[in-house]
Each structure stands twice: as C-alpha cells, then as structure tokens.
Amino acid sequence: MKKLKSIIQYECMTSFKYIWMFYAIQYLSVGFISIGIGLVLGNFDDIGTNFLEINTLIYVGILGVLGFHDDFKMLIQNGFTRKYIFIATISMFCFxxxxxxxxxxxxANMLHYxxxxxxxxxxxxxGYENIFMNWLWLFLLYVAFCSLLYLVILVINKVGKVIxxxxxxxxxxxxxLVVALFRYVFTAEVISDILKLFMEVMGFMANGTINYIFPVLTLLVFVTILAVGSYTIIRRTELG
Known part of the structure; x- marks a missing residue:
C-alpha cells in the first residue's frame, strides 16, 4: 500500500502545476482576445465567450493520451505493477x-452572475439551479473523456497502428450503418421511442421535469465500462 500511495501522490502532484498553467493561459488568452475585439469595435458591450469547459475537455483529453505514454514505461521499469499503474492513472484522472x-x-456561476x-x-x-450537480456532472464528464482516450491509446499500443x-x-x-438505419430503416415511431429513451437517460423526463440523477448515473456507467476495458488491456500491455 505504501508503494501505491507513493505512485498516486506522484501522479497527482506532478499534474497539479499544469492545471494552474492551463487556467492562466486560458484566462489570459480570453482576456487579450476580448480586449482586442473591444478595441477594434470601439465598445465592450457584447464582448464575451461561452462554454469555456470545452477547453478543459480538450486538455483532459490530452492528459488521457499522455497518461499512458509518459509514465507507463518509467513506472513499470521501477517495479510498479500494472494494477498499481492503472489505479494511479485513474486516481490522477479523478484528481x-x-x-x-x-x-x-x-x-461559470461567477460569469453568469x-x-x-x-x-x-x-x-x-x-440551468444554474444546482451547483453540486453541476460539479458532479462535469467531474464525471471529464473523467469519462480522459478514460475514453486512455482506452483508445491503450488499444493502439496493444494492437499496433495498422490494426x-x-x-x-x-x-x-x-x-x-447506424445513420443509415435511422434514415432508411427505422420507422418514425421507433426513432421517437429511441429519442425519448435518450432524453430520459440525459435527465429530461416525458412530463417536462428534469431528473438530475439520471445523467450522472449514465456517465458513471460509461466511466465504469471504460475503466474495466482499460484495466483488461493494461494487464496484458508489454513494454514497446
């Protein structure tokens, strides 16, 4: 357990400084662009941006890819098991x-205010009504995106570039094929039922209410599937 604790601390602390670097670059860039546009237009009335979380998604996606390439060889050569490396990587993603x-x-809530x-x-x-669910949903979305690209890079490493x-x-x-099925095969009733199910999974109920738990559970299931897939592959991953 001591080795596991040390590798988790290493992964999390190593990544911590890059978080602040990312936000410093992001907000400075947004600030400079907004000022530049405002000066060109001659006013700052309608200057702004939306969906800054997309930048974070791109960043955590990069981390998902680098989560394998940067550390796996170094850690495996220093005697850490694949199980410990996997747990440490997922812990880093969660952190x-x-x-x-x-x-x-x-x-987001400050900017909305x-x-x-x-x-x-x-x-x-x-909406902005539930701050905790906002954080939890984003947290699981980011972990899912990290885990997805981590799984992809593990598959590429395992089977090779050609395959x-x-x-x-x-x-x-x-x-x-799926697009063709929706366009040419499925009836309007079937498509309606599928869309209704998708909307409910996303939390939008048929009676017009929002269930905040369903989208969180959906992301949690998705993360679990990706994690199981990643662990299955990394157990059989060799040094390249």
Missing part, C-alpha cells in the same frame, strides 16, 4: 477532473 470541474463550476447571458455546458442543458487503422475504419462504418 484533475475533480479540481478542474470545481474551478469551472465556480467560474456578472453576465446573465453566459452559458456553460451544464447550464445550457440543466488500429482497420478498427477505426470499422468503427466509422458502424457509425454510417
């Missing part, structure tokens, strides 16, 4: 996602 979800939630027209990812769907390209083509074909 980063939880911290950034908290910052994004606070900033200053400018009622500001929209965040969560508020555009569920990965074939898998990508097959995946693209499946998407086209």
């Amino acid at each position: 980063i996602s939880g911290t950034m979800a908290f910052i994004d939630t606070v900033v 200053i400018n009622s027209g500001y929209l965040s990812l969560y508020s555009s769907l569920y 990965s390209i074939y898998l990508g083509v097959i995946f693209g074909g499946i998407i086209l």
Whole structure:
C-alpha cells in the first residue's frame, strides 16, 4: 500500500502545476482576445465567450493520451505493477477532473452572475439551479473523456497502428450503418421511442421535469465500462 500511495501522490502532484498553467493561459488568452475585439469595435458591450469547459475537455483529453505514454514505461521499469499503474492513472484522472470541474463550476456561476447571458455546458442543458450537480456532472464528464482516450491509446499500443487503422475504419462504418438505419430503416415511431429513451437517460423526463440523477448515473456507467476495458488491456500491455 505504501508503494501505491507513493505512485498516486506522484501522479497527482506532478499534474497539479499544469492545471494552474492551463487556467492562466486560458484566462489570459480570453482576456487579450476580448480586449482586442473591444478595441477594434470601439465598445465592450457584447464582448464575451461561452462554454469555456470545452477547453478543459480538450486538455483532459490530452492528459488521457499522455497518461499512458509518459509514465507507463518509467513506472513499470521501477517495479510498479500494472494494477498499481492503472489505479494511479485513474486516481490522477479523478484528481484533475475533480479540481478542474470545481474551478469551472465556480467560474461559470461567477460569469453568469456578472453576465446573465453566459452559458456553460451544464447550464445550457440543466440551468444554474444546482451547483453540486453541476460539479458532479462535469467531474464525471471529464473523467469519462480522459478514460475514453486512455482506452483508445491503450488499444493502439496493444494492437499496433495498422490494426488500429482497420478498427477505426470499422468503427466509422458502424457509425454510417447506424445513420443509415435511422434514415432508411427505422420507422418514425421507433426513432421517437429511441429519442425519448435518450432524453430520459440525459435527465429530461416525458412530463417536462428534469431528473438530475439520471445523467450522472449514465456517465458513471460509461466511466465504469471504460475503466474495466482499460484495466483488461493494461494487464496484458508489454513494454514497446
């Protein structure tokens, strides 16, 4: 357990400084762009931005990819088991996602207070009424995105680039098949039922109310599936 604690601390503390670097760059960029546009237009009345969380999604996605390449070889060579490496990686994803979800939630609500027209990812769907669910939903969304790209990079490493390209083509074909089914095969009633189920999974109930638990449970199930898949692959991953 001491080794597990040390690797978790290493992963989390190493990533901590990059969180603040990310936000410093993001807010400075937004500030400079807003000032520049305002000076060009001659006023700052309608200057602003929305959905800053998309930048965070891109950032955590990069972390999901680097979560394997940067540390796996170093840690495995220093005697850490694949199980410990996996737990430490997921712990890092949770630490980063939880911290950034908290910052994004606070900033979104502050920006909404200053400018009622500001929209965040969560508020555009569920409003600003529940701050805790806002944080929890963002946290799970960020973890899911990290875990998804982590799983993708593990698969690529395991099967190789050529097979990965074939898998990508097959995946693209499946998407086209699904689109074709919706367009040419499924009846309007079937499509309506599928959309209704999707909306309810997202928390939008048929009676017009919002269930804040359903989207959280959906993301939790998605994260669990991705984590199980990642652990299954990393157990059989060798040094390249």
